[in-house]
Structure formats: C-alpha cells, structure tokens
Amino acid sequence: MNDxxxxxxxxxxxxHGDYVAVKARSLANKYQAxxxxxHVLDNIPMPDTSYGTVIPLNxxxxxxxxxxxxxxxxxxxxxxxxxxxxRWLVWGVPKQEIIRIAGQEQVDLIIVGSHGRHGLALLxxxxxxxxLHYALCDVMAIRLLGG
Amino acid sequence: MNDxxxxxxxxxxxxHGDYVAVKARSLANKYQAxxxxxHVLDNIPMPDTSYGTVIPLNxxxxxxxxxxxxxxxxxxxxxxxxxxxxRWLVWGVPKQEIIRIAGQEQVDLIIVGSHGRHGLALLxxxxxxxxLHYALCDVMAIRLLGG
Numbered sequence: 001m002n003d004x005x006x007x008x009x010x011x012x013x014x015x016h017g018d019y020v021a022v023k024a025r026s027l028a029n030k031y032q033a034x035x036x037x038x039h040v041l042d043n044i045p046m047p048d049t050s051y052g053t054v055i056p057l058n059x060x061x062x063x064x065x066x067x068x069x070x071x072x073x074x075x076x077x078x079x080x081x082x083x084x085x086x087r088w089l090v091w092g093v094p095k096q097e098i099i100r101i102a103g104q105e106q107v108d109l110i111i112v113g114s115h116g117r118h119g120l121a122l123l124x125x126x127x128x129x130x131x132l133h134y135a136l137c138d139v140m141a142i143r144l145l146g147g
Numbered sequence: 148m149n150d151x152x153x154x155x156x157x158x159x160x161x162x163h164g165d166y167v168a169v170k171a172r173s174l175a176n177k178y179q180a181x182x183x184x185x186h187v188l189d190n191i192p193m194p195d196t197s198y199g200t201v202i203p204l205n206x207x208x209x210x211x212x213x214x215x216x217x218x219x220x221x222x223x224x225x226x227x228x229x230x231x232x233x234r235w236l237v238w239g240v241p242k243q244e245i246i247r248i249a250g251q252e253q254v255d256l257i258i259v260g261s262h263g264r265h266g267l268a269l270l271x272x273x274x275x276x277x278x279l280h281y282a283l284c285d286v287m288a289i290r291l292l293g294g
Contacts, residue, residue: 030177
C-alpha cells in the first residue's frame with residue numbers, strides 16, 4: 001500500500017504555520033487521505049520572580065489559556081476542513097504525544113514544520129529521542145526558511 | 148506554490164530500498180513532479196591488515212565497483228522511469244552531496260529511507276550536521292520497520 005490514508009499534522013502557530021497547514025491539506029487531498037491535526041501544550045506559563053519560578057494557581061487563567069488554544073485549533077480545523085473528531089489538543093511532551101496519537105489513530109504520515117530551534121528539536125531531539133526515531137510511520141518535515 | 152515540482156530520492160539498496168523507491172515514484176506521480184535519484188558512494192572498500200588499513204591501488208577493482216554501482220542505479224532509474232539526466236552517482240559524504248545536488252537542481256522535496264542506524268544517522272547526524280538542518284527544502288523520511 002503506497003497511498004497515505006491518514007495524515008497527522010503537528011500544528012504550529014508560528015507566523016509560518018499556515019504555510020505548513022496548507023501543504024498538509026494539499027498532500028491529504030492528493031491521496032484522498034483523512035487529515036487530523038494535533039497541538040500539544042507543553043507548558044503552563046510560569047512567571048519568574050526573584051524568588052524563583054512561581055506556578056500560577058489561578059485556575060481561571062489556565063482555563064482561559066486552554067480555551068484560547070482550543071479556539072485556535074478549531075479555527076484551523078475549520079479552515080482545513082478537518083473533521084471535529086480528528087482535532088487533538090493534548091497536554092504533554094510534544095514528540096511523545098504526537099507519536100502516541102499517531103499510533104492510536106493508525107496514522108501513516110506525520111507532518112511537522114521544520115524551522116528554528118524548536119522545530120528541529122522536535123524532529124531531531126537526540127537521535128535516540130526524536131520523532132524520527134520513534135515514529136512507526138513516515139515523517140515529513142516542511143521546511144520553513146527564516147525560522 | 149504548494150505542489151512539489153522536483154523530488155529527489157536518496158537511493159538505498161537495502162532489502163527494503165524498493166519499498167521507498169515505489170513510494171517516491173507514487174508521490175511524484177501525485178504531484179506530476181520530476182523525479183531524480185541519487186546514490187552517494189561514501190567509501191572505497193579498504194581491506195584491513197595487521198599493519199593497518201590498506202588503500203587498494205588496483206584500479207580495475209575500483210572501476211568494477213563503479214560500474215556495478217552505475218548498473219544498479221541505471222536499473223532502478225529504468226524501473227522508476229527516471230530520465231537518464233536525472234540519475235546521480237556521486238562520491239562523497241552522503242548528506243553533503245544530497246544537499247548539494249538538491250540545491251543545484253532546485254529540488255523541493257528530498258525523500259530518504261529511515262531505518263536502522265545508517266538511515267537515522269543520515270537524517271539526523273548531530274542536530275547541527277543533518278540533512279534536516281541544512282536542507283533548504285522539505286524532507287520526507289520513509290519509515291522502514293525491522294531495519
């Protein structure tokens with residue numbers, strides 16, 4: 001089977017994120033594949049003070065953050081015509097969660113934007129700790145220049 | 148421009164190499180893209196002796212090796228319907244040569260098989276020394292299991 005049937009886009013809200021999203025949609029169309037999107041929240045904003053990092057206990061602000069992230073994912077999902085059931089907002093370590101969802105949902109291609117330190121770190125990590133190492137499916141890195 | 152126009156397959160003659168080749172051909176067809184293939188010869192067989200590594204000076208055997216590699220590339224090129232002008236047999240460091248040819252030929256997607264230590268090392272290397280870091284285009288890793 002050479003045709004992709006389920007493509008998972010790891011969503012990036014950088015200024016170039018739309019470019020990656022449009023490429024992913026285009027690829028899914030070529031293969032008439034299902035497209036899913038995932039965004040992993042890997043940190044809670046923690047203000048630094050001179051006494052060290054303070055973990056905010058204000059539940060409302062965490063809730064607001066989550067709602068804002070959800071709204072962004074829903075907007076992108078609508079834009080890319082992604083079925084609401086295939087939009088994943090997850091807390092955790094990005095590469096672990098991407099690989100976990102890819103396995104669970106029988107994804108055969110993961111698409112990640114590759115730019116700057118963050119993008120490369122996600123793809124590469126250390127050799128023994130990268131998406132490329134652990135993914136049981138194909139991985140495509142969309143190159144973003146200037147990142 | 149979201150459509151790939153020139154795809155470069157880094158050829159791998161492992162037992163799973165055909166699987167990667169067929170996927171690359173299929174992707175090129177989807178995009179009606181030009182497909183090129185490259186194989187980089189990164190070493191000359193050098194027999195070890197108790198006095199150290201001996202560089203063989205037998206020109207005939209190097210020539211035979213080159214001819215054999217050429218024949219393999221031509222066979223794959225025929226199989227994948229790659230224009231003879233787009234078949235590259237190069238000596239050097241694989242990731243450097245792949246990136247060099249990709250730049251020279253205005254490739255917009257590099258496809259590499261990802262399996263075992265060799266495949267991952269080619270893709271990853273150290274973060275600062277990998278195809279993913281230096282490529283100015285998209286990179287797709289075709290996952291091969293059991294490698």
